[in-house]
Structures are given as C-alpha cells and as structure tokens.
Amino acid sequence: MTQDAVPFWFLRGGTSRGPYFRRSDLPEDREALARLLIGVVGSGHPLNIDGIGGGNAVTTKVAMLSASDDDWADIDYFFAQVSVEDRQVDFKPTCGNILSGVGPAAIEMGLVPATDPVTRVRIRAVNTGARVEAEVQTPGGQVRYDGETAIDGVPGTAAPVGLQFMDTVGGATGAFLPTGNPVDEIEGRRVTCMDVAMPMVIALAADFGLTGYESVAELEANTDFFARMETVRRAAGVAMGMGDVSTSVTPKFGLLAPARDGGTVAARYFMPWRTHPSMAVTGAQCLASCVLTPGTVAEGLAETPDAGPETVVLEHASGRIEVIVDYSRDADGITLRSAGLVRTARLIARGELLIPQA
Incomplete structure (x- = not known):
C-alpha cells in the first residue's frame, strides 16, 4: 500500500x-x-x-x-x-x-x-x-x-x-435571531433559534420531558428524545434559512434548566446526534447569549443585569463552564460585543x- x-x-x-x-x-x-x-x-x-x-x-x-x-x-x-x-x-x-x-x-x-x-x-x-x-x-x-x-x-x-x-x-445565518423571533413553536415545541458563535436550537429540558440534569449515559440511552430532538432540529434548520440540515452537524441543539449547583443555569449540549460529554466553547457562548436575551426560552431561569460584562456559569454534565459576556440591552434586545473564556x-x-x- x-x-x-x-x-x-x-x-x-x-x-x-x-x-x-x-x-x-x-x-x-x-x-x-x-x-x-x-x-x-x-x-x-x-x-x-x-x-x-x-x-x-x-x-x-x-x-x-x-x-x-x-x-x-x-x-x-x-x-x-x-x-x-x-x-x-x-x-x-x-x-x-x-x-x-x-x-x-x-x-x-x-x-x-x-x-x-x-x-x-x-x-x-x-x-x-x-x-x-x-x-x-x-x-x-x-x-x-x-x-x-x-x-x-x-x-x-x-x-x-x-x-x-x-x-x-450571525456567522452561519447572518442574524442573531435567524427566524426574527426570540421564541418559535416548531413541531409543537417552544424553541429559541440563535446564531452566536454556533447556530443553535435551544429549548427547555422540561418541554422534552427531561430535568436537564441527566447524565450523558442517561441521555444517550433516551432514543425517543433524540428522535424528537432531530425532528425539531431539522425543521428549525429550514426556518433558520439553513436548508436541509439532515446531514449537517449544524444547527446544534441545547437544553436549559434552572441551576441547581450555584451556576446561572443548567445546560446540556448535543453535537447533534450524540450528547456532548461536557460543553462546547461555541455552544457555551450561544447558550449564555440566550440566557441574557429577553423573551427567549431562557427568560425567568436567572436574573441578569442590563449590561455586562457578566459571567454566565453553565452547569454541564461534567461540571461547569464560565463565559464572560460583554453586552448591553436596549428596547430591541441585546448588543453583544465580546465573550471571554479560559481553556x-x-x-x-x-x-x-x-x-x-x-
């Protein structure tokens, strides 16, 4: 050879x-x-x-x-x-x-x-x-x-x-909210479609019958959830202007839940056909931005100020990740300036x- x-x-x-x-x-x-x-x-x-x-x-x-x-x-x-x-x-x-x-x-x-x-x-x-x-x-x-x-x-x-x-x-879709809405109902589920560092479809864990605190092994074994998630993700990809995403790893999928270990929120991230063992850096930025944006599925999960920099702590399956977001809020939503992490x-x-x- x-x-x-x-x-x-x-x-x-x-x-x-x-x-x-x-x-x-x-x-x-x-x-x-x-x-x-x-x-x-x-x-x-x-x-x-x-x-x-x-x-x-x-x-x-x-x-x-x-x-x-x-x-x-x-x-x-x-x-x-x-x-x-x-x-x-x-x-x-x-x-x-x-x-x-x-x-x-x-x-x-x-x-x-x-x-x-x-x-x-x-x-x-x-x-x-x-x-x-x-x-x-x-x-x-x-x-x-x-x-x-x-x-x-x-x-x-x-x-x-x-x-x-x-x-x-807007690196992938050209827009912070590719559908133009902070929340959409897609295939009967409330989701936020957001493009910050990584285009994502974000939902509340409870809306999929989950706690948001499941282990990677528990999520991997839940084939019914993955089937429902993929149906929503594909439909959301079309709504986000990304076309047929059935063979693409984007948009990624994320779930949010109230924090339980002192963080800002609990989060699970999907790649999208497997559960991430911890948290993607790009996904963390998008999830943190969702938490900071009024009117998204994350509203009510945590109290956040009207301007940054603000440290958003995501509790994930292997621990925590901190994202320092510099932003400001106005009547039209938020303006993101930068996000910082240490790896x-x-x-x-x-x-x-x-x-x-x-």
Whole structure:
C-alpha cells in the first residue's frame, strides 16, 4: 500500500482533541481534502480503528492553520468536523475547544513567533468569520503546557489559554435571531433559534420531558428524545434559512434548566446526534447569549443585569463552564460585543501522519 506522509501536531484543545495541520500541506480541492480527512480520522468504523479518531465527535475534529492575509489576524483557522461512522466531513461549523489549541499549535508550527512571557495570537475563524484573540503562556519563548488551571471535563491542571471572541453574531445565518423571533413553536415545541458563535436550537429540558440534569449515559440511552430532538432540529434548520440540515452537524441543539449547583443555569449540549460529554466553547457562548436575551426560552431561569460584562456559569454534565459576556440591552434586545473564556491545551504528539493514497 502506498501512503503519503503529512506533518501534523496532535493537541488536546479544551475538552476536544485532534490533529492540527498546516493548510499548505493539504489538498486545496474540498472533495480531495474531505477524502484525506476521512482517512486521517478513520471515519467509517465506530472505533475509528484505521485512523487517529477516538470514536466520539469530540475526538474526530481537525484544525488547519495558515498565516492570515487579514489586516487584523495573524492566523487563519479552518475547521473540519469529521463524522465517526458515516464518512462525512462538515466544513460549515467551527469549534471553540479545538480553537484553544490554535495559538499553541501556530507557535509550535513556526507560524507565529513566541514572545516572553506571553504571546497573543490573533485568529480568524474562516468557517464563520469570527475573530478571536488567544493569550498563550510562553515563558522563555517556549509554549508552556503545565500550570494550575483546571477545566471541567479534563483531568488535572494545565497552563491557561485565554480566549476573547469577537464578531460571533450571525456567522452561519447572518442574524442573531435567524427566524426574527426570540421564541418559535416548531413541531409543537417552544424553541429559541440563535446564531452566536454556533447556530443553535435551544429549548427547555422540561418541554422534552427531561430535568436537564441527566447524565450523558442517561441521555444517550433516551432514543425517543433524540428522535424528537432531530425532528425539531431539522425543521428549525429550514426556518433558520439553513436548508436541509439532515446531514449537517449544524444547527446544534441545547437544553436549559434552572441551576441547581450555584451556576446561572443548567445546560446540556448535543453535537447533534450524540450528547456532548461536557460543553462546547461555541455552544457555551450561544447558550449564555440566550440566557441574557429577553423573551427567549431562557427568560425567568436567572436574573441578569442590563449590561455586562457578566459571567454566565453553565452547569454541564461534567461540571461547569464560565463565559464572560460583554453586552448591553436596549428596547430591541441585546448588543453583544465580546465573550471571554479560559481553556487549556496540551501538545500530545507531533511528526508525520501516514495516509493511504487510495
């Protein structure tokens, strides 16, 4: 079997992991690129046994980096979500957890020079147009991975990676509320359709007969819920102007419930055909924005001020995630300026990945 060798860096970013490539080392043609990424991950088998995927949507993600020609950005970050089993690649969404590793990876690749003691990397998420500034710890000009920062969903502690997200509204649909309404009734369910960092369909857990505190295993076993959710998600995709979303991972789906462990709200996030083991960074921004917006399905779950910055704490299946949202409210709703989070990342491996030419 003839194989091609492609340089790669393998990182955990937030609560996801996957290979990071230089975009110039990969095919420009989208169909050829998709075929290559299917081979990289090993899509087509539940364990991704013939690739480096991990048999879960949070471990079948790919980041492709290049020096940016944008006047503001240093790095262009192009994301791909590869399916676990059905050999599909979705280039429409982005991923904020994988983005946590973009700054460190760009420095490791030599695309951005490191400065002592911190390197700020300005990133353009080309899938959605969002701008993100990452603050990476680089004492002595070397990326630091050890530290005292813990994030729920990842064991141990590591060096913090600060992320400040801008221009996140309407990246996929062109609108904060793609249907024009804070609440819609779709397939008999009240939902909020929102596009902040990630287009989402958001509902109250109680409206699906759930508490919102279920474990991942309990949700995964609830096939009736997934069937109902998918019916609503597909109809909402049409209402959001996204067309037929039956084979697309967007819009994602989220459930909200009153907090029970000192957070702002409880939340569960779906990818969309599996339950996220913790919480997506992009999804967290959208859910936090829903909580802060008057008239959405989240109204009444928490008291929030008329202006930020405000820290919204989402209780998820593995713990909590904090989103610091800078916003203001007026008669027309809210204006979002930025959202900030702290994540961690770790370089796990680097070298050459061998990919069958076939």
